[in-house]
Amino acid sequence: MFKKVLHGLNQKKVKVFSLFLICSFLAWFLSNLSESYEARAKLTLNYRNLPDSLLLGKNSVNVMEAKLRTSGFQFLFYNFVKKRIDVDVSQVEYQNGRYVLTExxxxxxxxxxxxxxxxxxxxxxxxxxxxxxxxxxxxxxxKANLDLKFQQNFIMEGKPKITPYNVVVKGPESEIDTLDEIETELIQLTNLSSDFSKDAALVFPKGLDNSIFSVGRVTVSGKVVKFSEKVFETTITVVNPPDGYQVKTFPNSVTVLCKATVDRLKGISSADFEVQADYAQVNGNTKNTLLLTITKMPENVYDVRLSEKTVNFVLEQR
Structure with a gap:
C-alpha cells in the first residue's frame, strides 16, 4: 500500500516537472523569436506593368534572396510562406542588349x-x-472547323458567326509573320434542324512558344433554315458568234434547278437567271456542241444547277 502511494507521488512529480520544463522552453523560444536577427530570406518575384511593346520571356528570374533584419517571428513565417514582391518592369533600363533593373x-x-x-x-x-x-x-x-450534318431539306444560312471573329497575337515577328488564320477545335453536330451555338477552344499552331493570344475560346453559331427546290426555264444566249453566221442551239432553252428557302423561291423568276453558250470555245472542235455556263443568278440561294451542261448547235449564214 505504501509503495503504491509513493509510486503515484513520483509520477505526479514527473508530470509537474515536465510541464514546467515545457513552459520554460516555450518562454525561452518565444523570447528568442521576439529578438531581432539578420538572415537571408527568399522572395518570389511577380513582374508587373509590362510595356505593350515588350513581353516577358521564359528565362526570367522568379526567386531571389535578400538579407533582412527583423524578428525571429517574421523569419519563421517566411520559412513557411515566401514573400511575394511586385517588380515594376516599366523602370527597366536597356543596357548592352539586355533589360536591367539597377540595384x-x-x-x-x-x-x-x-x-x-x-x-x-x-x-x-x-x-x-x-x-x-x-x-x-x-x-x-x-476559322471555324465545322463538321455539320443536317436533316433532310435543312441547311445553314450564310456563313457561321464567330465571336470574337479574330484574335490579337503578340510575339516575336519571326514567329507570327506567317500566321494567317487560327482554327477552332473540330465542332461536330448531327441531325441539325435548328439554329446552333457552341463554345470551342482555339487550336494554336506549334512553334509559337513566345507568343500570347488575346483569347483562347470563341463561340461559333449558325442559323439553320429549311430549303426547297424549284425548276426554272431560261433561254440560252450565244455569245461570240462567227462573222456572217448565226448560231442556233437545240434546244434553245434549258432548265435550272435552284435551291433556296421557301420564302426566297417565291421572289425568284426565270428572268433572274442567264445561261450563255460561248462559240469562241469551239476553237476547231469538230463536235457541234457548246458548253453552257450560268452567268447570272439570284442572290441568297444555296445551289443552282443546270439540267444539261452542253447543247447542240448549227450555223446559219445570215
Missing part, C-alpha cells in the same frame, strides 16, 4: 513592400536582368 531601383521597390519592422540590408545580386523581348502584334482571323 538601387530594385531595393526601392522591395523596401516599400516590406513591413515597417523589416529592414532590407542586401540583395544576392547587384542588378536584376529581366528576360524581355520586343514584340510585334497582329490581328488574325478565326
Amino acid at each position: 538601387d531601383a530594385l531595393k526601392k521597390q522591395i523596401d516599400v513592400q516590406l513591413s515597417q519592422n523589416i529592414s532590407l540590408l542586401d540583395l544576392d545580386r547587384s542588378r536584376l536582368v529581366v528576360d524581355l523581348y520586343q514584340v510585334a502584334s497582329k490581328e488574325v482571323p478565326i
